[in-house]
Amino acid sequence: MTDQQEQGTEPCRPSKNDRKSVPEATVARLALYLRVLNGLAEQGTQTVSSEALAIAAGVNSAKLRKDLSHLGSYGTRGVGYEVLILIEQLSQALGLTQHRAVALVGVGNLGQALAGYGGFSSRGFRVVALFDADPQRIGQRVAGLVVRHIDDLPAVVEAESVSIGVIATPAGAAQHVCDQLVTAGVTSILNFAPVVLSVPEAVDVRKVDLAVELQILSFHEQRKSELPVESEPELASNGFQGVG
Amino acid sequence: MTDQQEQGTEPCRPSKNDRKSVPEATVARLALYLRVLNGLAEQGTQTVSSEALAIAAGVNSAKLRKDLSHLGSYGTRGVGYEVLILIEQLSQALGLTQHRAVALVGVGNLGQALAGYGGFSSRGFRVVALFDADPQRIGQRVAGLVVRHIDDLPAVVEAESVSIGVIATPAGAAQHVCDQLVTAGVTSILNFAPVVLSVPEAVDVRKVDLAVELQILSFHEQRKSELPVESEPELASNGFQGVG
DNA sequence: CGATGTGAACCTATTCACAGCG
DNA sequence: CGCTGTGAATAGGTTCACATCG
Numbered sequence: 001m002t003d004q005q006e007q008g009t010e011p012c013r014p015s016k017n018d019r020k021s022v023p024e025a026t027v028a029r030l031a032l033y034l035r036v037l038n039g040l041a042e043q044g045t046q047t048v049s050s051e052a053l054a055i056a057a058g059v060n061s062a063k064l065r066k067d068l069s070h071l072g073s074y075g076t077r078g079v080g081y082e083v084l085i086l087i088e089q090l091s092q093a094l095g096l097t098q099h100r101a102v103a104l105v106g107v108g109n110l111g112q113a114l115a116g117y118g119g120f121s122s123r124g125f126r127v128v129a130l131f132d133a134d135p136q137r138i139g140q141r142v143a144g145l146v147v148r149h150i151d152d153l154p155a156v157v158e159a160e161s162v163s164i165g166v167i168a169t170p171a172g173a174a175q176h177v178c179d180q181l182v183t184a185g186v187t188s189i190l191n192f193a194p195v196v197l198s199v200p201e202a203v204d205v206r207k208v209d210l211a212v213e214l215q216i217l218s219f220h221e222q223r224k225s226e227l228p229v230e231s232e233p234e235l236a237s238n239g240f241q242g243v244g
Numbered sequence: 245m246t247d248q249q250e251q252g253t254e255p256c257r258p259s260k261n262d263r264k265s266v267p268e269a270t271v272a273r274l275a276l277y278l279r280v281l282n283g284l285a286e287q288g289t290q291t292v293s294s295e296a297l298a299i300a301a302g303v304n305s306a307k308l309r310k311d312l313s314h315l316g317s318y319g320t321r322g323v324g325y326e327v328l329i330l331i332e333q334l335s336q337a338l339g340l341t342q343h344r345a346v347a348l349v350g351v352g353n354l355g356q357a358l359a360g361y362g363g364f365s366s367r368g369f370r371v372v373a374l375f376d377a378d379p380q381r382i383g384q385r386v387a388g389l390v391v392r393h394i395d396d397l398p399a400v401v402e403a404e405s406v407s408i409g410v411i412a413t414p415a416g417a418a419q420h421v422c423d424q425l426v427t428a429g430v431t432s433i434l435n436f437a438p439v440v441l442s443v444p445e446a447v448d449v450r451k452v453d454l455a456v457e458l459q460i461l462s463f464h465e466q467r468k469s470e471l472p473v474e475s476e477p478e479l480a481s482n483g484f485q486g487v488g
Numbered sequence: 489c490g491a492t493g494t495g496a497a498c499c500t501a502t503t504c505a506c507a508g509c510g
Numbered sequence: 511c512g513c514t515g516t517g518a519a520t521a522g523g524t525t526c527a528c529a530t531c532g
Contacts, residue, residue, distance in 0.1 A: 022463075025523060031459035035438055049491065058440040062494095062525055069493055077492045077531045094459050095466030102458070113357035119438055119455045124462070163465050164458060187468060188461035190454075194279055194363055196302040204464045206457050210358070210434075211367045213450050214346070214408060215275035215338050217432035218368070219266075220448045221407050222339030224431060269501060293513065306503060306516095313515055321509045321514045492531080502521070509514080 022093070026067045032057050033064070034090040035123075041083050049080035096124040103162045103186070105131045105177050106169030107140070107147050110192060114168055115143035128160045133173065150180060157184040164188045171195045178205075266337070270311045276301050277308070278334040279367075285327050293324035340368040347406045347430070349375040349421045350413030351384070351391050354436060358412055359387040372404045377417065394424060401428040408432045415439045422449075 022030075036056045040048060050068075054061035068074065068081075071093050075081045091097055102125050104115055114120075115130055130142055131150045140147045148156065156162065165181040167174050167189060174193035181189060182203055191197055191207040199205055266274075280300045284292060294312075298305035312318065312325075315337050319325045335341055348359055351374050358364075359374055374386055375394045384391045392400065400406065409425040411418050411433060418437035425433060426447055435441055435451040443449055 023523070027460055027463050028456065030463075031453075031456040032440075034459070035453075035456070036440070050493095051491080056440065060525070061491095062527090063523090065491090065493060066524080073493070075492050078490045079532075080491065093463070095462045096459065100458075100462055100465065109357040109360045113353040114454070116353045117454060119453075120458065123455045123459070125455070125458050164461050188465050190457050190461060196276075196280070196300065202468070204461055206461060208452055208454075208457060209276075209279075209363075210361060210452075211363045211369070212272065212275040212279070213434050213452060214344075214364065214369050215278070215340065215367070216271055217408050217434060217448055217450060218339045218344055219271050219274075219337070221344065221432050224446070267501070294515095295513085304503070306505090307501090309513090309515060310502085317515070319514050322512045323510075324513070490532095492529105494529090495527095497524100497526075499524070500522080502519105504519070505517095507514105507516085510512095 022070045026070055027094075029057070029059065029063075029067055030071075030090050030094060032059075033067070034087065034094065034096075037083055037087045037090065041087060045083055047080045047082055048086075050075070053081070091124075100125055100164055101128040101160045101162045102126065102164045102166060103129045103131065103153070103156065103160075103181070104166045104168060105150065105153075105181070106167060106173070106193075107132045107137050107142055108168065108170075111168035112142050114166060114192075115145065125164070127166075128162060129156045133169075150177065153180055154184040157181075157186060162186055164190065167191045167193055167197075169193055266314045270314055271338075273301070273303065273307075273311055274315075274334050274338060276303075277311070278331065278338065278340075281327055281331045281334065285331060289327055291324045291326055292330075294319070297325070335368075344369050344408055345372045345404045345406045346370065346408045346410060347373045347375065347397070347400060347404075347425070348410045348412060349394065349397075349425070350411060350417070350437075351376045351381050351386055352412065352414070355412035356386050358410060358436075359389065369408070371410075372406060373400045375400075377413075394421065397424055398428040401425075401430060406430055408434065411435045411437055411441075413437055 033053065036053065040056075050065045051061045054064040057064065068086075071089055074085055074089050102120065104111055104127055107115065107130050111130070115127055120127060127143070127145070130145050130147045131153055132138060132147050133150050137147050138149050163186065165186040165188070167177055167181075169177050171193045174191065174195045175197060178189060178191070178197045178199060182199055187203050189197065189199065189203065189205045191205055194209050194211065197205050277297065280297065284300070294309045295305045298308040301308065315333055318329055318333050346364065346369050348355055348371055351359065355374070359371055364371060371387070371389070374389050374391045375397055376382060376391050377394050381391050382393050407430065409430040409432070411421055411425070413421050415437045418435065418439045419441060422433060422435070422441045422443060426443055431447050433441065433443065433447065433449045435449055438453050438455060441449050
């Protein structure tokens with residue numbers, strides 16, 4: 001992200017494919033496409049056009065084609081894309097071919113919900129360990145795992161090759177937990193605590209702040225109630241589907 | 245940003261303020277700044293410079309100033325911003341001066357965690373009702389609220405002036421629940437189910453897909469392990485802090 | 489013929505750099 | 511003098527429109 005590099009056909013190294021700088025916005029959507037494609041595959045669909053897939057994913061078809069073009073040419077002109085092949089390519093591009101171990105820190109309300117969330121395991125991620133600082137919680141069983149003390153983190157990260165840490169602690173503990181994760185060697189963090197984390201630049205942090213999401217909606221609510229009505233009452237497509 | 249017009253001292257319409265098109269990217273950050281400012285206020289800070297606030301929020305100071313400039317001029321040159329005044333302005337801009345009622349549908353793992361999440365109530369939102377379709381759950385008490393049947397939704401939305409709906413159901417139920425929310429008059433939806441919702445264009449949807457977040461991290465993990473090392477081991481600022 | 493893949497145009501957002509004010 | 515507020519420059523992303531190919 002700090003450095004960016006050339007894309008397009010460079011002369012001497014067409015070896016694997018031209019995996020170049022896939023735009024950040026595209027990466028987020030690749031995950032979305034993959035989800036939709038898995039749904040199509042389950043119901044037995046073999047081929048999709050960019051148009052159909054785009055509609056299912058709620059995006060513009062040109063955008064979809066451009067997104068996919070960053071990975072290479074896996075479509076057939078006049079036909080579309082083979083669902084299974086595209087799934088394969090997207091999985092590969094997103095690094096999902098190797099299963100990734102996840103460590104979750106903070107086994108409160110949210111942490112327990114996350115630990116039990118099926119969506120993780122069903123899509124290539126495995127929560128391998130739960131941590132907490134509260135002695136009360138240590139040793140408890142949650143979602144089939146025993147809650148361990150945070151001091152065990154380095155050992156577990158090492159033993160299980162944890163690559164992603166999830167922080168679901170209260171705000172006050174988050175930075176310290178983050179530091180511990182980083183020290184233990186975790187280089188990707190998903191943060192649910194409402195704080196801005198400081199990390200070395202080699203570490204990626206994504207945050208999910210539920211209150212912020214609501215506030216963004218609140219902003220638009222206010223807008224709607226200010227300017228009365230103006231558009232025809234046409235029932236149509238879908239909203240802007242935020243996040244990213 | 246579509247239309248831009250003079251700000252500062254315009255001749256005839258200084259009435260409210262020149263609330264114009266605040267860029268979408270800015271809106272998301274305003275909520276972030278507000279959070280940081282509340283922290284500052286709590287610890288008694290009275291004034292911040294754009295530089296200090298920007299660092300605390302993890303953004304570039306020029307960006308912060310530009311963001312704030314969309315709301316008007318509330319800083320003092322050579323000094324900075326008064327914390328309390330900025331909080332006031334941001335709260336107003338985000339529509340938080342009127343408390344907003346939230347209805348939560350789907351009282352499973354995640355739903356219960358959300359219902360009990362303090363971050364909502366502490367920041368101007370109040371979860372006023374919980375709904376589920378499972379007869380087993382109806383009547384249960386969760387986070388101080390009785391779980392009601394989804395069919396009661398229209399009555400509650402009306403009675404409590406619900407403006408935001410949160411969907412925490414399984415994927416299969418989400419679109420139907422969404423339709424019910426929309427029919428009941430809800431115009432903003434926060435969706436945790438891994439599906440793309442179809443809604444009338446007057447309705448705003450934001451989605452939080454936990455698996456997608458992990459996949460984005462996975463992508464970057466893969467990148468890191470591909471190109472070996474290159475940067476000096478300098479411990480520095482913070483990563484890109486995703487979502488929005 | 490129909491759908492992909494892509495240059496070019498467009499729009500949005502970020503960053504720079506400094507004028508201008510307190 | 512220091513910091514805000516902002517035009518101008520740059521970068522990033524989206525959409526259009528069409529040549530190209532199966």
